[in-house]
Amino acid sequence: MGSWTIVPPGATEMVAMLRLPNVTYFGDGNPVIVSPLLDAMHAIYSGTCDTVLLYHYNYRTPFSSRRAADDPFRRHIRGYDNLPPENARNAAAYAAWASRYLHENSIDREHLGRVAVNSRTNARSNPLAAMRSPLTLDEYLAARLVREPLGMLDMDLPVDGAEAFILTTSEHARDLPHTPVLVHTAAEGLVDTASDEEQLASLAHHGQDIVVRQLRARSQRSLNDVDVAYVYDGFTFITLSWFEKLGWCAPGEAGPFLDHAWHDEQQRLLVDGRVPVNPQGGMLSEGGTQGAGFVRDAVHQLRGTAGDRQIDDPRTALLAIGGFFYNSQGAVLIRDDNR
8 A cells, every 4th residue: 555646656666666466455546446446345344434435437638538638628637648758558558468469369350349349239228328329340340440459449438427336334225225236345456567558567467367366265156146247348358358367268268259159139248148248338338437337337237227228137247347457356246135
């Protein structure tokens, strides 16, 4: 843990400097939703408080939105504009790792496209989604490339928005009017070479491995129990990596796994023929919410309040959030059947 600072080293840089290989908790102001969720859980469990208001907001900046850059009220907001010249963050680094991933595995852009089409198909039944128009695989492949192999439809969509959640003890939650949803377990992970995107040593071992190992050790549920999955699609190839790390397929086999899970008539993914992936449209189509949209939709699904996209009698939601650099996180949410 380190105090918040705008000047390095923060927690991620400290992990790299100390060469700590398997970090399971770190405080660094991480924007992904599971990080503050863990803090809220710890505060309630320790007795520091009984109830926590957890909120998350997104705000388009000139760095991520041309429209924001034209907005006189936003154009002054600074983003990633003070990076050292040798740094390879964001799209540049993710495109490099995507190229490596495709090179090392039997993957092509059509497999990445299935992730994008799945999200768009699901978004059509979500009134909150930013992108609801139909998308075909041919349209995905024809979209403009940003940096090979990633194109306009491979990266999450900047949006304005906010989410808020109330966390409390299970005993208190059962006295409230809404059906409680329990945080069965949650985790985050970091390896010693992931302080920045370009520093990761390889695709073989990274933060996703740390997260999955913790979820398995702490959970009484398995992949066979999962009824709905929320898998980070901020960059399409990272979704494939999550499928492999979670154990739905072997390393390097995400391509054939997607082919098998693809429901051609519905134009979406159904793992084992029954588990929908990102039913609210994911970050590619609902909008980039750093996982907050996943948590919100999982709560609705488990409560039975998801409207037109409601799945049948879900009890367990698996959330695999973030990339495989400094923001790998995951959680398992379950319906409280003991109310």
